[in-house]
Amino acid sequence: MTGYVLRRAGQAVVVLLLVTVIVFLLLHELPGGTARAVLGPMATKDSIAQFEKQHYLDKPLPVQYWHWLDSVLHGDLGFSYNQNESVAQLLSERLPKTVLLAGVSVVLALLIAIPLGFFQALRRNKPVDYAFTGLTFIFYSTPAFWLALILITVFAIHWQIFPAQAPQGNFKDIISHPEGMVLPVATIVLVSVAFFSRYVRSSTLENLLQDYVRTARAKGASTKRVAYRHVLRNALVPVVTLAGVALPFVFAGTLISEEVFNYPGMGLLYYNAAVARDYPVLLGVTLVVAAATVIGSLLADIGYALLDPRVRYTKG
Amino acid sequence: MTGEQAPVLEVEELQVDIALRRSTVHAVDGVSFSIGPGETVGLVGESGCGKTTIGLALMQLLPVGGSIVGGAIRLEGRDVAALPEDEVRKLRGDRIGIVFQDPLTSLNPTMTIGAQVAEPLVIHRGASMRVARGRAAELLELVGLPSPTKQLDRFPHQLSGGMRQRVSLATALACEPALLVADEPTTALDVTTQDQILELLARLRAEIGMAVLLITHDLGVVAGQADRVLVMYAGKLVEAGTTNRIFYETRHRYTEALLRSIPRMTTSREEALYSIPGQPPDLSRPPRGCRFAARCAYSTEECLAEVPPFVGPPEHVHACVHPVEQATAVGSQSQVAP
Amino acid sequence: MAVDMQIAEGMQGTEEAVPQEGALRLAADVFLENKLALASAIMIVLIVLFCFVGPHIYHTDQIHTNISNANQPPSRAHLLGTDDVGYDQLGRLMVGGQTSLEVALGAAAVAVVFGVLWGAISGYLGGLVDGIMMRVVDAILAIPALFLLLFLAAITVPSVGTLILVVGLIAWLIPARLVRAETLSLRTREYVEAVKVMGGGPTRIVVRHIVPNTIGTVAVNATFQVADAILLVAALSFLGLGIPPPAANWGGMLSNGLNYTYSGYWWLVYPPGVMIVLTVVCFNFIGDALRDAFEVRLRRR
Numbered sequence: 001m002t003g004y005v006l007r008r009a010g011q012a013v014v015v016l017l018l019v020t021v022i023v024f025l026l027l028h029e030l031p032g033g034t035a036r037a038v039l040g041p042m043a044t045k046d047s048i049a050q051f052e053k054q055h056y057l058d059k060p061l062p063v064q065y066w067h068w069l070d071s072v073l074h075g076d077l078g079f080s081y082n083q084n085e086s087v088a089q090l091l092s093e094r095l096p097k098t099v100l101l102a103g104v105s106v107v108l109a110l111l112i113a114i115p116l117g118f119f120q121a122l123r124r125n126k127p128v129d130y131a132f133t134g135l136t137f138i139f140y141s142t143p144a145f146w147l148a149l150i151l152i153t154v155f156a157i158h159w160q161i162f163p164a165q166a167p168q169g170n171f172k173d174i175i176s177h178p179e180g181m182v183l184p185v186a187t188i189v190l191v192s193v194a195f196f197s198r199y200v201r202s203s204t205l206e207n208l209l210q211d212y213v214r215t216a217r218a219k220g221a222s223t224k225r226v227a228y229r230h231v232l233r234n235a236l237v238p239v240v241t242l243a244g245v246a247l248p249f250v251f252a253g254t255l256i257s258e259e260v261f262n263y264p265g266m267g268l269l270y271y272n273a274a275v276a277r278d279y280p281v282l283l284g285v286t287l288v289v290a291a292a293t294v295i296g297s298l299l300a301d302i303g304y305a306l307l308d309p310r311v312r313y314t315k316g
Numbered sequence: 317m318t319g320e321q322a323p324v325l326e327v328e329e330l331q332v333d334i335a336l337r338r339s340t341v342h343a344v345d346g347v348s349f350s351i352g353p354g355e356t357v358g359l360v361g362e363s364g365c366g367k368t369t370i371g372l373a374l375m376q377l378l379p380v381g382g383s384i385v386g387g388a389i390r391l392e393g394r395d396v397a398a399l400p401e402d403e404v405r406k407l408r409g410d411r412i413g414i415v416f417q418d419p420l421t422s423l424n425p426t427m428t429i430g431a432q433v434a435e436p437l438v439i440h441r442g443a444s445m446r447v448a449r450g451r452a453a454e455l456l457e458l459v460g461l462p463s464p465t466k467q468l469d470r471f472p473h474q475l476s477g478g479m480r481q482r483v484s485l486a487t488a489l490a491c492e493p494a495l496l497v498a499d500e501p502t503t504a505l506d507v508t509t510q511d512q513i514l515e516l517l518a519r520l521r522a523e524i525g526m527a528v529l530l531i532t533h534d535l536g537v538v539a540g541q542a543d544r545v546l547v548m549y550a551g552k553l554v555e556a557g558t559t560n561r562i563f564y565e566t567r568h569r570y571t572e573a574l575l576r577s578i579p580r581m582t583t584s585r586e587e588a589l590y591s592i593p594g595q596p597p598d599l600s601r602p603p604r605g606c607r608f609a610a611r612c613a614y615s616t617e618e619c620l621a622e623v624p625p626f627v628g629p630p631e632h633v634h635a636c637v638h639p640v641e642q643a644t645a646v647g648s649q650s651q652v653a654p
Numbered sequence: 655m656a657v658d659m660q661i662a663e664g665m666q667g668t669e670e671a672v673p674q675e676g677a678l679r680l681a682a683d684v685f686l687e688n689k690l691a692l693a694s695a696i697m698i699v700l701i702v703l704f705c706f707v708g709p710h711i712y713h714t715d716q717i718h719t720n721i722s723n724a725n726q727p728p729s730r731a732h733l734l735g736t737d738d739v740g741y742d743q744l745g746r747l748m749v750g751g752q753t754s755l756e757v758a759l760g761a762a763a764v765a766v767v768f769g770v771l772w773g774a775i776s777g778y779l780g781g782l783v784d785g786i787m788m789r790v791v792d793a794i795l796a797i798p799a800l801f802l803l804l805f806l807a808a809i810t811v812p813s814v815g816t817l818i819l820v821v822g823l824i825a826w827l828i829p830a831r832l833v834r835a836e837t838l839s840l841r842t843r844e845y846v847e848a849v850k851v852m853g854g855g856p857t858r859i860v861v862r863h864i865v866p867n868t869i870g871t872v873a874v875n876a877t878f879q880v881a882d883a884i885l886l887v888a889a890l891s892f893l894g895l896g897i898p899p900p901a902a903n904w905g906g907m908l909s910n911g912l913n914y915t916y917s918g919y920w921w922l923v924y925p926p927g928v929m930i931v932l933t934v935v936c937f938n939f940i941g942d943a944l945r946d947a948f949e950v951r952l953r954r955r
Contacts, residue, residue, distance in 0.1 A: 011789060018793035026805065130690065133942070141881065141934035143888045143905070146927045149912055157916075198942070211421035217377060218416075219436045219487065220409035233426050252800040256889060271893060274804040282805055290796040297796075309426055309471040 001305050001312045012298040019290045020072065023283050024065050030279055037279050040081055077287065078280030082273070087284035090269060095288065096171050098265035102254045104181070105188035106243065113193050117200025118235065122227060124205060132197075140194035144253055148187045148260040155183060166263035184261045188253040195249065199242050204235040237308045244300025247293045323350040324392060324494045324527040325374070331386035332366070332373050339600040343369045345551040346387070351495065356521055356528040358542030358559070360535060360574075364596055366551045367531045371499045373397075374529075375412060376404045392494055409436040413488030417500040419480035423472040429456075429483055430468030436490040455486040458523075460516055478509035482516065489524070499531045514541060535578060539563060547571045550596050550607040552623070557632030565632065567639040569615075570608045606637065614638040684947040691943035694936035701933055705751030714745025717900050725914070728921055735921040737910065741902075743921055747929060750902035754933075757817045757903070758883035764822025766876050769829030774865055776830070777837025778856060788834065791827050799824045800889060807895035814897065821886055825879050832875055836868045870948035877941030881934045888930055904930050 030037035035051040043051075052058060056067050077087040116136075120129045139147070156164035166184050167177035174181070207213070208231060216226045255267030262268065266285055273281035305311045332344035344366045351357045359367045372378050374389055376396065389396040391412060396404060413436075416422045424432060433455055434448035443451070449468055456464035459482040472480055481501060488496055498517070502510040518541060521528060530542055538545055538559065545562040547555040547570065555568040566572045573592045594611035597603050606624050609615035619637050626633040685692045712733075720740030728735045734744035776787035794802075806820050840846065841864065849859050888905025890896045896906050904926045911922030 011785075011792070014785075014789045015792040015796065018789055019796055022793060022797070030809070134690070137935055137938050137942075138931060141885070141938055142931050143885055143892070143908065143927070145889065145892045146908060146912070146930075149915060153915060202945075211416065211418060212424040214377060215416060215422045215484075215487075216424070216435075218375060218408055218414045220405050220407070220439050221435065222405060225439070230424055230427070234424070237426065248795065248798040252798045252889075255798070255800055256892075259893065270801060270804065274807075275894065286797055286801055286805065289798060289801060290793070293796040293798075294792070297792075307426075310473045313471055313474055 001314065004305050004311055004314075005302055008298055008301050012294050015294050016291060019294065020069055020287065021065070023287050023290070024068055026286075027068070027279070027283050028061070028064075037277070038078070038081065072287070077284035080273075080278055080281045082276050082278040083281070087280050090281065091266065091284060091288055093170070094264065094266045094269050097174060097263065098251075098254055098258070098267060100171075100174065101181070101184060101188070101257065101263060101265055102250050105185050105192065105254070106246070106250055108185065109189045109192040109196055110239075110243070112189070113196035114200050114236065114239065116193070117197035117202075118204050118232060120197065121201045121204035121208065121235075136194035136197055139190040140192075142191065144187055144191050144256040145260055147190060148183070148257060151183050151186060152260075164261070166258075166261040168262075168264055184257045184263055187257045187260070188250065191253055192246070192250060195246060196239075196242065200235065200239055203238055204231060207231045207234045210234075237304065240303040240307060241300050244297035247296045251289055251293070321353050322393065323352050323390075324355075325351040325529070326390040327370070327374075327387070328390070329387040330370065330373065330384070330389060330397075332369050332378065333383055333385045334369070334378075335381040335383075336600075341599045342602055343382070343551055343599060344373065345599075345602065347548070347551075347553050348387075349546055349553065349556060351527045351529060353494070353527055354521075354525045355544065356530060356542045358530045358532065358538035358545045359548060360532060360538055360545060361548035362533055362574075362596065364550075364599075365548045366599075367533075367548050368499055370548075371414065371497045371529065371531050374495075374497060375408050375414060376401070377408075377414075406440070409488075409493075410440040410491045411493050412495045412497065413491070413493040414497040414499065415481070415484045415488050415501050418504045419477055419484055420472065420504075422484055423480060425472055428469050428471060429475070432472075433468075433483060433487045433490060436487060440491050451490070452486070455490055456483070458489070458520070459483075459486045460512075461486075476509075477505050478512055481505060481509075481513055485513075485516070485520070489520070489526075492524070493526065495527045495529065497529045497531065500533070501530075502537060503532070503534070510537075517541060535574060547574070551599055551602065552607060552635075554608065554636070555632075555634040557628075557634075561632040567628065567632070567634040568608075568636040569612045569638065569640065571634075572640050573612075606635070684943050688943040688946075690939045694939040697932065697936045698940075701751065701929075701936075702755065705748050705755060708748040709745060712745060712748070714742035716741055716746060716749050716902060719900075725917075725919055725922075727919075734925055735919070737907070737922055738914070739899075741900075743907075743925065746902045746907060747904070747925055750904045750907050750926065751929060751933075753814060753897065753901060753903040754884055754887060754905070754930075757814055757821065757887055758880045760814075760818035761821035761825055761883045762876050762879040764818060765825035765879050766829055766872055768822070769826035770833050770865060770868065770872055772826065773830035773833030773835075774837050774868070777834035778841055778859070778864065780838070780841075784834070788831070791830050794824070795827050799886060803886065803890055804893065804895060807890060812890075812895065812897050814901070817887060817890075817897065821883050825883065829872055829875050829879075832871050833865075833868050836871055837864050840864050840867055870944075874941050874945040874948060877937050877944060881937035881941065884930060884934050884937075 027034060034055070034057060035048045036043060039047055039051060056064050059067075075088055077091065079086050080090060083090060116132060120132055123129050152164045155162045162182045163180050164183070165180065167174045167180035213226060213230065216230050221230070251267070254265065255270060257263065258265045258267035259271050266289070269281060270285045272278075273285070327350065328348050330344055330347045331342070334341045334343050347366075347370060349357070359370065361367045369378070369382070372382070373384055374391070374396065376384075376399075378384075384397045387397065391407065394407075396407065399407075423429075430449045430452050431445065433452035434443075434445060437443045437448040437451055438445060441448075453464045453468055456467055461467055461479060461482050467475070467479075467483075472483070475483065481504075485501075501517070502513050505513065514537060517528070517530075520526075528541075530538065532538060542559050544557065545555075545559050546553055547562065547568065549570050555562065555566075555571045557565075562571060563575070566575060573590075577590045577592060579589055592611055597607055597610065603610065603620070605618075605620040605622050606612075606615065609619040612619070616638065624635045624637045626635050628634055685695060714732075720736075723736050723740040724738050726732060726736040728743075732742045732744065734742070734747065737743055737746065772787065772791075776784045802824055803820060810816055810820075812820075841859075846859055846863060849863055854863075884904075887896060887903060888908060891903060891905030892909035892912075894909075896909075897903060899906070907926035908923070908930065911919070911926060914922050
């Protein structure tokens, strides 16, 4: 297993580096030149010149990249002239909130999707299976922002159970007002459940066709025992890696949810920055999100290695 | 042999159909045989003849679309074919054990060896996993696995093919069944391992004395292990008798052809290998008469008219209109390669 | 009991050969057996007709605004009412559908072509090249598509063409991964060795032997790509960075209409949303059914 983990970690490092290269190249391709794009249309010639010198913009690309990467690794993700704060500072305020939203949503979605997918597989092509497929697919096919607005209309305006806006303020404020999180989380969960349940259903079906199921029956195992003691464990093993793959999807859902519910997380930060053409923020967030995805994927793969004895107990 | 003691297994005119998308295959069409206590019976035939179907039918483990449409299967006197699912389940793994062909895919990859071998005991004897695992270690030792206690916590992929097959055997024997069904137990293994497993089977038979149904296409396996042989073709039995008689006094033309197609040490290099010309019949529309007639060099009108009846003494029957005459039996002329 | 059936179905005990079926036959069987997929396919045909043939039957002006006629509820003159600048809503729905479908299908096509080539080459060459090519895929995948799109939309002015390119250039990643995995398993097959022995070069092997065998997986994925593309473009429009008017697309119509949710102008809010969900759901159902069918085929290899 160590071989597997080392290889995956090595790959993750390479991917992270490539991500930084991509982000750097995007930084370089900003309209009007990097300096003007970052400083804004009001910048003076002097400030532009100073910016260019500070950021080595007159030097060849690789040198620029090196300096930029160096500053990033030291925690300097740039400065938002728009918000008058360092990007790192903005992120440190917003990141935990988005992690909370995304984290709760993913966990809830999995808690629903796993039993759902499993039971659908056991009752494949029966009316129940079709019904849930239809239902989850409809939610999956609905634009998240529309779903969010429908939820607001029904639960916040018509029935006034949950607030239409997410709790504002810092992390503590948010946690102390959980009812404000319900609709934002619900939006993301409804849209993501189908994605996960489909995979679990598929994995379960695949396992049901395996020979070891026949062997278990030949031992006299009841269908319940076969399903829960044999098939379930095997079907769930690859689901861990799925969580890693789903991260970008979940972040995108988070962005929309934050925008609609005015939730002060990274997604909303990103959206506002896009509207305002605040490039340092855009790039800083992209970098952090991508890095989080890569690391998340790596952790998911390691989790998989731990769960699957075929990987865990193999030499290298 | 059979006789005084009640047979462990009695199959009477068994008929199994398999419903496919567009047709129904009559996989087993009126097969009868019995196995006495301590007997090893070999069931041989080529792929598609229905032998595995019989093995699965014994435990009511037929795949979707398969069903027993006629006949009886009496295991220790009880008609398994007529029992409801939960009754059959109690017999599976307890009174009848089965070893399948592919040892790797037959074992659960994420379950320890110990848990898998112990499982029949947990299911049928109500043993706790801890106690059952202790017994599992004994079973693993019985089947010749080195360091049995260590193996309990390992996983299937960590074992070699031969070791896995031993594990499968141990699992099948856990509850000391009256009948062991071995479906192509050595086909997926290399030759040396095959020998080891067969030796193990012989040893177990001697030590435990259970009845064995050995299903295989390999006549060599049968020659060394079985007391009696049943030859099957296209869903029907064509010849049945003691191993010696089948090999040295072959009667049915199909058996003769099978024996002839085994490569021999004595065959000269220039001689082409014999293979039976033609294909087995389509079992969704089986022919009226003898099913081998289309490929048989000796067939006549009589063969095609209706299914030949079984003739011959009880210890050696065959269903052939133009059987091999005694003196020209293939087996008596040259050595059969083991 | 249902669980019984399902578990019993798992057993492939018999040697009785189940006839192997060709891919096309299998796909046809899918549509015949899976009623959902069949219904979806029919629905899509209807939607396409609605969007492309509809305007020839139901003529409306989608270029000139008419503010005095804004926000009219459905009437005989305007079957689904008018929007906030006076465009006929039903007509706009048709024309908007054209754009949405064009972008989605175009993007899926770009994604498939580029992705298949990248994946096949990467899988076939293997080694370091494969490693690098796949790491690039991983890196771009790590950035959420919406993020990337927002960024690109902030830099450029979107048009149908640029949207197709942009969405396609993000969507090629998954087909690339899938095709690479298939290529890896295919290139060790005997018939590939046979072609090599015959003197076939890598291009020939990749293009004529490996790629055609990935059609199943690619077709499944392409269907999902179309569905995703429609949602992506809708999200972009909602965030204000879609194709500017007078061009119409369902996402833009929906986000526009959402401004009027509380005014009770339901004809602005529901029709575009329903069209989006309907179209996307149909593509998802079809893709799902195809995936079921092809996975079974893969198992029987």
